[in-house]
Amino acid sequence: MTDTKKSVIKRRKSADIRKGNLQLILTVAEQRFAEFGYNGTTISSIAEQANLPKSNILYYFKTKEVLYKEVLSQILKIWLVDMEEMTADQHPKEALRQYILLKVRQSKDHSNASRIFASELLHGAPFLKEKLQTDLKVQFISTCQVIREWIAKQWMNPISPEHLLFMIWSSTQAYADYGLQSSILMGKAELDDDDFETGAELITQIVLRGCGIKQL
C-alpha cells in the first residue's frame, strides 16, 4: 500500500515536473516572443525569466525554432475555433455580433498569442505559410460561403465576404496588436475592460449597420 502510494505519488510528481516545466517555458516564451519577436528573443532571457538554467530550456526544446513553432502551433487553433461557429442558418445579426465579441475578448485574454500571430503575418509568415494555405484557407472559404448565403437570403447587403472578413479580423485584432498605442493615445497605462467592451460594441454596430443588417 505504502509502496504503491509512494510510487504513484512519485510517478505523478515526475510527470508533473515535465508538464510543469514545459508549461512554464511555453508561457514565458510566449511573453518574450510577443514582446521582442523571434530574433529579438534570446534563450537566455527566457531562461532568466523562467528561473531556469539555459541548458534546461534546451533540454525540453532542442532548438529555439522548435520552441517557437510549438508556441505558434497553439495559436492558429485558437484563431480558427471562433470562426467555425458562424453557420448559414444563424442570422448574421447574432453570428457576427458573437464572432466580433469573441475576437475582441481573444485580443484581451490572449494578447501575446495574438501579437505573435500578427508579427508572423507581418513578416511574411515564414513559419506559418503552409498552415495558412491549408487550414486557414479552408475555413476562410467556408466562412465566405456562409456570408454569401446570408446575402442570398437578403439578410444583408451584397458585399465582398473576403474583404468583410479582413475588416473584421483587422479591427478586432487591433485591440491586441495596437493596444499599447491605443492606451497611450487615450492617456492611460493600459486599456481596461470597458475599453474592450466599448470597442467590441462599436465594431459590432458599425459592421451590422454597414452591412445593412437590421437589428431587432
Add this chain to the structure above:
Amino acid sequence: MTDTKKSVIKRRKSADIRKGNLQLILTVAEQRFAEFGYNGTTISSIAEQANLPKSNILYYFKTKEVLYKEVLSQILKIWLVDMEEMTADQHPKEALRQYILLKVRQSKDHSNASRIFASELLHGAPFLKEKLQTDLKVQFISTCQVIREWIAKQWMNPISPEHLLFMIWSSTQAYADYGLQSSILMGKAELDDDDFETGAELITQIVLRGCGIKQL
C-alpha cells in the same frame, strides 16, 4: 568658365554621391527592416543588397539604430499628413471617404513603411513611444474633436471617436500588414489594384453606413 563649370559639376557630383548613397541605403534598409524586423536585419545583408561594403553603410549611419530611426522618422510623418486633412467644416461623408482611400493607397504604395510602423507598435513602440506621446497624440486628439463636432452637427451617429479611428486605422492598415496573408487566402500571388480599390470602397461603405452618415 570651364573651371567653374567643372567645379560646379564636381560639386554636384560629390553631393550626389552622398545623396544617392544615402537614398540607396535608406531604401534597401526599409525593405529589409519591413521583411525581417529590426533584430532580424543585419547590416551585412543591407550592404549586400545595396552592393556596398558594410563599412560604407556604417560610414553614413554610425549605428544600426541610427539607420533604423532614420527610416522610422519618415514614416510617422506620412502617417500624420492624411489625418490633418480632416476638418470639422468638411462633411464626414467626403472627409472619411477621402481619408480611407488615402490610407489604403498608402498601404499599397508604402507597404514597407507601413509594415515597419506596425511592427514597431506591435512590440511596444520602443523607438517611437515618445513621438507617439507627442506628435501622434496631438493629432489624434484634434481629429477626435473634429469627429465630435460632426456628431454635434448631427452629421453622424454619436459613437466613440477614439474607437472609430482605431477601426479605420486597423482596417486600412491591414492591406499592408496582412496583404500577404490576404493574397494567399484569395488564391493569388499578391493583391492587385482592384483588390485595394474594392477594399477601400468596402471599408468606406461600411464606415459611412455604420456611422449613420447619409450618402449623397
Add this chain to the structure above:
DNA sequence: CAACTACCTGACCACAGAGTCAACAAGTTA
C-alpha cells in the same frame, strides 16, 4: 538495493554580427 531512466546544469565551443580603425582614393578649393 541495483539498475535504469528521466532530469539537470556548468563549462565549453563556434560563429555571427555590430562597430572600430587605419590606410587609402577620390573629389574640392585656393
Add this chain to the structure above:
DNA sequence: TAACTTGTTGACTCTGTGGTCAGGTAGTTG
C-alpha cells in the same frame, strides 16, 4: 599643384548567442 575634405574599404576586435556535452542528481522499477 598642394592642402584639404569627403568618401571607401578590408582587416580587426569584442560581445552575445545558439547549441553541445559530459558528468551529475533525482526519481522509478524490478
